[in-house]
Amino acid sequence: MSNGRTLAATRNTGPETTSVVKDFLALIKIGIVNSNLVTTFTGMWLAFQFTSRHFLQELDVIFYTMLGAALIIGGSGAMNNFIDQDIDPIMKRTKARPTVTGRFKPNFVLTIALSFLIVGEILLFAASFAAGMWGLAGIFAYVVLYSMWSKRKHVSNTVVGSISGAIPPVIGFAAVEPALGLGALALFLIMFAWQPPHFYALAMKRTEEYRAAKIPMLPVVKGFKRTKYSMLFWILLLLPLPFLLPELGLGFLTLATALNLGWLILALKGFTTKDDMKWANKMFIYSLNHMTILFVAIIIFALFS
Numbered sequence: 001m002s003n004g005r006t007l008a009a010t011r012n013t014g015p016e017t018t019s020v021v022k023d024f025l026a027l028i029k030i031g032i033v034n035s036n037l038v039t040t041f042t043g044m045w046l047a048f049q050f051t052s053r054h055f056l057q058e059l060d061v062i063f064y065t066m067l068g069a070a071l072i073i074g075g076s077g078a079m080n081n082f083i084d085q086d087i088d089p090i091m092k093r094t095k096a097r098p099t100v101t102g103r104f105k106p107n108f109v110l111t112i113a114l115s116f117l118i119v120g121e122i123l124l125f126a127a128s129f130a131a132g133m134w135g136l137a138g139i140f141a142y143v144v145l146y147s148m149w150s151k152r153k154h155v156s157n158t159v160v161g162s163i164s165g166a167i168p169p170v171i172g173f174a175a176v177e178p179a180l181g182l183g184a185l186a187l188f189l190i191m192f193a194w195q196p197p198h199f200y201a202l203a204m205k206r207t208e209e210y211r212a213a214k215i216p217m218l219p220v221v222k223g224f225k226r227t228k229y230s231m232l233f234w235i236l237l238l239l240p241l242p243f244l245l246p247e248l249g250l251g252f253l254t255l256a257t258a259l260n261l262g263w264l265i266l267a268l269k270g271f272t273t274k275d276d277m278k279w280a281n282k283m284f285i286y287s288l289n290h291m292t293i294l295f296v297a298i299i300i301f302a303l304f305s
Contacts, residue, residue, distance in 0.1 A: 023098035027109065028116070029077030033070055035291070036168040039191060040069045042295045043172030046183050049302040050247065051176065058176070061127050065175040068123030069168060072135050075116030076142045076164070082109045083147045091209040124171065130178035131171050138167035152214070155221045158199045166191035186244035190294070193238040197231040197267070198287035204280035228270045231283070235264050245298070252301040259290050 044065055048055050055062060081088070081099045085106065088094035098104040104112075117139060125132030142164035150160040169187035173180060203210060203217040204227060210217045219227045242256035266279075266286055273279040 020103070023101075023103045026096075027078050027081055027098050027104060027112065028074030029080070030074070032077055033073045036073050036165070037066060037070055038292070038295050039187070040168040040172040041066065042298050043169030043174075043184065043187050044176055045172075045299050046169075046187065046302050047173040047176035049305060050181070050183050053176065061175055064123045064127035065131060065172055068120045068127060068131070068135065069171055071116045071120030071123065072139055073120075073168070075113045075120060076139055078109055078113035078116065079143050080147045082106060082113060083143075087152075087213040087215070090213040091206070093206055093209060124175070127175040128178050130174035130180075134167055134171045134174050138164050138171065141167065153216070155216045155218055157216065158196050158203070158218065161199070162192050162195035165195050182244060183247075186241060187298075189244070190238065190241045193234050193241060194287065194291055196234040197263070197283065198291075200227050200231050201280045201283035201287060203227070205277060205284065224276050225271075228267070231270070232264075232267045235260065235267050239264070242294075247305050248298065248301040249305055252297055255297050256294060259294055262286070263290055 044062065045055070048058075081097055084094070085099050088097050088100045094100065099106070099109055121132055121135055121139075124135040142161070146157065146161040146164060150157040154160070166188045169191060170180070170184050173184040173187065177184075200218055204219045204224060207217070207219045207224075211220045218230060239257070239260045242253055242260070245252065263283075263286055266283060270276075270279050270283070
């Protein structure tokens, strides 16, 4: 009988452990961590190429930067979950978060968030003073300016939130070249302009959820037509930005322009579509592929520039 209980306990440990890991990854918003690490590495890689320094001689900088960035992004995500405990149960997209289900208690979440932020900043400062300072700027922009201030009060919350999302590549660049330069500015502006149409597409898909949670997202406050014009504006703003990176060559500029024109054409189709939700989903998926292809292209073309 005792062996039976032991066997049963063993069988239950796997799913339980898996569930805890899954909840923990949801707490730190692992998807956002991963996507931002791509842009962080891109910034660092570009700085290595622009300064003619070999990355194999500075593996410690890469380690401090990537782990430090991962921790502050994950810590900021956990802090966002802590702040949004009251509204997350209302939205289908967020009601399964561990802060809503009760898997993780508020004090635990706060402890994890602060621990990640502190350790992450220590690592970034170990990479370079500039990287640490930009890390602090990113934390402040996401936790304070976005999560605590603009998200629930202003329709411009998406644009404010785009500041923090544009900082990771600057952190990566600053870890190698603290003086920054046009390359760092280009990456910041590209990421800044990319985010509003990306998140507006998501907001259109979740309009009624945001409305129920009283979050003043653009589609909720201004409607779909106004949102489409805003998406078009940001994509048009994105069009010339790759040309701030002429060092990457004609091949990169051609690819980046093709990606931007494809997004522009899709955005224009939004004004004649008969199914806004289907179109918004296409815009959202295109934006994800756009960012992935663009930043991988930057890494590749920088290697051969």
